[in-house]
Every structure is written in structure tokens, then in C-alpha cells.
Amino acid sequence: MNAPHAPLSPLTTGSASLQHQWLPFTPNREFKSAPQMFGSAKDQYFYDLDGRPVLDAGSGLFTTPAGHCRAEIAEAVHAQLLSLDFSPSFLRAHPKSFELSTRIAQLLPQGIGKLFFVSSGSEAVDTAMKICLAYQRAVGAPGRTMFVSRERAYHGVNFGGVALSGMVNNRRAFSNIVHGVVHMRDTWLEENRYVTGQPEHGRELADDLLRLILLHGAENIAACVVEPIAGSTGVLVPPKGYLERLREICTAHGILLVFDEVICGFGRTGEAFASQSFGVTPDLITMAKAITNGAVPMAAVAVADHVHDAIVNSAPDGAIEFFHGYTWSAHPVASAAALAALDIYRDERLFERAQSLSGYFLEQIATLAELPIVTDIRGYGMLAGIDVQSDGKPGRRGHLLQRKLYDAGLHLKTTGDCAIVAPQFVFDREHIDQTVDVLRNTLLSFGA
The missing domain is CATH 3.40.640.10 (Type I PLP-dependent aspartate aminotransferase-like (Major domain))
Structure with missing residues (x-):
């Protein structure tokens, strides 16, 4: 599906230095050498500093099930x-x-x-x-x-x-x-x-x-x-x-x-x-x-x-x-x-919407089990975990997966070698399909 354009003019770092903030749960030296940043957000998407859409399949950090930048709030x-x-x-x-x-x-x-x-x-x-x-x-x-x-x-x-x-x-x-x-x-x-x-x-x-x-x-x-x-x-x-x-x-x-x-x-x-x-x-x-x-x-x-x-x-x-x-x-x-x-x-009856979407979401996530790199899939409601095969150093492949997903236009959280998918409740089936497609293609890029 085609994502909407960024709702606002994309932000830039301008003259701001990246050197003074110490980011949590982040390899800071790596981040500052190749930062991945968001400049704006709207509904189901983040937008990077160039206005490129990144589908939010992590609900921010499990925080934002109703979509971003809600005018009512x-x-x-x-x-x-x-x-x-x-x-x-x-x-x-x-x-x-x-x-x-x-x-x-x-x-x-x-x-x-x-x-x-x-x-x-x-x-x-x-x-x-x-x-x-x-x-x-x-x-x-x-x-x-x-x-x-x-x-x-x-x-x-x-x-x-x-x-x-x-x-x-x-x-x-x-x-x-x-x-x-x-x-x-x-x-x-x-x-x-x-x-x-x-x-x-x-x-x-x-x-x-x-x-x-x-x-x-x-x-x-x-x-x-x-x-x-x-x-x-x-x-x-x-x-x-x-x-x-x-x-x-x-x-x-x-x-x-x-x-x-x-x-x-x-x-x-x-x-x-x-x-x-x-x-x-x-x-x-x-x-x-x-x-x-x-x-x-x-x-x-x-x-x-x-x-x-x-x-x-x-x-x-x-x-x-x-x-x-x-x-x-x-x-x-x-x-x-x-x-x-x-x-x-x-x-908007979003809890009920989440319940009605859950079956389709879990069915689509389960199709990733056919990939050789996937070693387990678990899920309930609008929450799923996908374990990927370690490359010998626990957590390294999961971390690389998250960075690759950002580049491919998808945001979610990884812990160790597990990708955690937590879609927004305002997702449609097309957003779930997009999530699974990007996950599949990115996982395939690791090879056997």
C-alpha cells in the first residue's frame, strides 16, 4: 500500500550536535555514526528527516495504539x-x-x-x-x-x-x-x-x-x-x-x-x-x-x-x-x-477493533514460520514475537534486523534475537500485510 506523505515539513538536525545526548538502551557510538531518526509522525506512520514514511508496527514502544499525533489529545x-x-x-x-x-x-x-x-x-x-x-x-x-x-x-x-x-x-x-x-x-x-x-x-x-x-x-x-x-x-x-x-x-x-x-x-x-x-x-x-x-x-x-x-x-x-x-x-x-x-x-471502539484484527494479524505473522531463519513464533491479541536464528553472538542478528527494517520502512522493537510486533489498533489489514511483507523480505536478506 502507498503511505501518505509526511504531514509536516521534515525536520533536520540543523546545527544541533548529536554528541551531548546519551541515548537509553542504545549502542551510542554506532547510532551517532549512522543515526536513524524520526522527524514527524501521523496516524500509522513515522517519517524520517527526509519525509520518508516508516510504518509503525511497534505502536511506538507499545505506547501509541490509537495512531500518532491525535488532534484530540x-x-x-x-x-x-x-x-x-x-x-x-x-x-x-x-x-x-x-x-x-x-x-x-x-x-x-x-x-x-x-x-x-x-x-x-x-x-x-x-x-x-x-x-x-x-x-x-x-x-x-x-x-x-x-x-x-x-x-x-x-x-x-x-x-x-x-x-x-x-x-x-x-x-x-x-x-x-x-x-x-x-x-x-x-x-x-x-x-x-x-x-x-x-x-x-x-x-x-x-x-x-x-x-x-x-x-x-x-x-x-x-x-x-x-x-x-x-x-x-x-x-x-x-x-x-x-x-x-x-x-x-x-x-x-x-x-x-x-x-x-x-x-x-x-x-x-x-x-x-x-x-x-x-x-x-x-x-x-x-x-x-x-x-x-x-x-x-x-x-x-x-x-x-x-x-x-x-x-x-x-x-x-x-x-x-x-x-x-x-x-x-x-x-x-x-x-x-x-x-x-x-x-x-x-x-472509536479500539479495544474491540484490536480484538477483531487479532485473528488476521496472528495468521499472517504465522506464515513467517516457513522461513529457515525463523525458529519460533508466539502471539496473543495484537502482540507477537518472532525468534530468529542467532549468528553465534546472541542479539547481534536481532539488532541488525531492526536497523534493516528501519531502512526498509518498518519500525518495531527487537530484544536479543527476537522481533516483537505490536501493531497499532488503527491498522487496517493492508498495514498488517505490509508489515509481514517487509518482515519476510528483510528476513530473507539474511540468507540461510
Whole structure:
């Protein structure tokens, strides 16, 4: 399909130097020798500095399912900046954040009705960990200070999230700062190779939590933290019955269950949250990214009423119940952006659209299994992972694949030797076809 022209005059670097910014998760020397930059965006496309379209098959960074540069969000942000640009959330507040909390609560599973606003997924995870510790103290179990996570998990880059994470490169230099985190196995199994949707095999992996309880004692464990779908590691979809079994074990042993839905939240699985898609209700849910359609940094922790009430009601009258927060918590501009994004999701029925597109998307992605370089494909909803054969140095081929895809007019994320496809919900079938065609041709360029 033919992409539209760039909506604005393409930007140039002009006299700006590339030498002063230190880019995250980037080989900076390589980037500065051959930069790949975007100058503008509109709807389903980024545009490079020459105005060349690059189809966004990664929804930015899982952030922008409603398409880029939505006028409704821009207008809401502009109006907010002219009326109330900042309001502290310490001892003060503003109406939009309460409106936003109500709107999000209406999307959440029943019984999860309290929202604590932060600015990033990493902040949301660390906040959730603190809430779990505060809850256990409030109910008379201060010895519950340990956390259980999973291998191959990604929970952000703050120290708490790094301790929870099970992706080795994120942990190597930083993971020993926060202690008391133990890990279950991840859910990838050989017998589930090339399966899209929920795999049949692997429910028993949830019993790793029981093994850790026997080893460390339930009386020492505050919470179990998992991504419903392990996203950044390469889209590991939970086996049938796996999340249900985790819920059962946590409930039986007084352990809180936390779902990290920073990637899965806001329609990626076809429902508002993956907990609803999989029919399992946790005690806390972290969210970020698509909460504002990527327009303004914002995130939140959704907390079950019984967890919130235990913490708040255990404090003396007039006392601060939870000594935690950020300058930017519930920022009025971010709140306005999020409300506008929620309006778009509702009015354009984008979660339903994602659900209806998912079957076609996963079918087309599955056709890449015929390529010799492809070693596995997994997916659920509007999210898929494609493993490519390593060239002997883990991650090198995946990194080169991403650079080649940019040159071929396609944007997505790679982790190691896995390409992660997360289409926008405003894609048509033609955009999915274009995504798969570019992927196929680029993968073929590597040879056998």
C-alpha cells in the first residue's frame, strides 16, 4: 500500500550536535555514526528527516495504539496548559486526576478500584512493591518482605524493578542492590514452539511458586509479580491454567498477586486489561505507555479495594498513610492527555477493533514460520514475537534486523534475537500485510 506523505515539513538536525545526548538502551557510538531518526509522525506512520514514511508496527514502544499525533489529545493538552499547567499532589489536588481515576476504575476488574498515579512503568512497579510491603505490615505480617518474580521478566529499570527482572543484561550490574527477590522459571517450553494463542502445555510451571514457598516460607513472601504476557523478553504467552494456578496459590498462602500490565494494558489483548482476557483478577495492576496514547509520560498502579483499605485504615487519624509519591504524580497535563486518549479508545471502539484484527494479524505473522531463519513464533491479541536464528553472538542478528527494517520502512522493537510486533489498533489489514511483507523480505536478506 502507498503511505501518505509526511504531514509536516521534515525536520533536520540543523546545527544541533548529536554528541551531548546519551541515548537509553542504545549502542551510542554506532547510532551517532549512522543515526536513524524520526522527524514527524501521523496516524500509522513515522517519517524520517527526509519525509520518508516508516510504518509503525511497534505502536511506538507499545505506547501509541490509537495512531500518532491525535488532534484530540493535542487540543486537550493545549487547553490544560493554558488553564492549570501544574498542581502538586502532596496535600493538594485537581479535578481531572479524580475524573481520570474514575474512568480507569470503570475499565478495571471488579474490586480493583483505587489508582495511584506516577510517571513511568518503572515507577509503577516500584510503587507496587512498596504498596505490597505496606499492606503486609498493615495486616500484621511485617516479616513478609520477599518478592517472587520470573526468569525472563522485565519490570522496568528502577532498582526494585531490576531486582524483579529476569533478563540477564538488565541485571548484570545492578541486581544485587535490592535483596529478597527469587525467581520462578519462565513459561517457554519446546512443545509450545510455533503456537499462537495460549499454549496447552505448562500449567505446572506455576507450581514453582509452591516450591519457593516451601523453601523460603510463605510468612516471608509479600507478593508474586508477573507480566500476564512477558512482553519485552519476546512475547511469552501464559499456558492455559497457569495464571489461574498462581492466583490459587497466592490466595491460599496470603501472598499478593501483582500483574505488570505496562505493555498488556489498554486493549493490547483485546480487553481493557489482560487480567480480563485471561479471567484472572490480581491484587494490583501496573499500567503505563498507552494510558495517554504515548503523548505525555504517565503511569499508575491499580490497587484492590481491600489492599488500599487495609493500608489507609491502619494509620492514625490525620496521619499520612503511605509515605511515597512523585512530583509529577497525577500531573494535570498528563491527566488531560489520558482522558482524551480514553475518549478515543471508547468512541472509536479500539479495544474491540484490536480484538477483531487479532485473528488476521496472528495468521499472517504465522506464515513467517516457513522461513529457515525463523525458529519460533508466539502471539496473543495484537502482540507477537518472532525468534530468529542467532549468528553465534546472541542479539547481534536481532539488532541488525531492526536497523534493516528501519531502512526498509518498518519500525518495531527487537530484544536479543527476537522481533516483537505490536501493531497499532488503527491498522487496517493492508498495514498488517505490509508489515509481514517487509518482515519476510528483510528476513530473507539474511540468507540461510
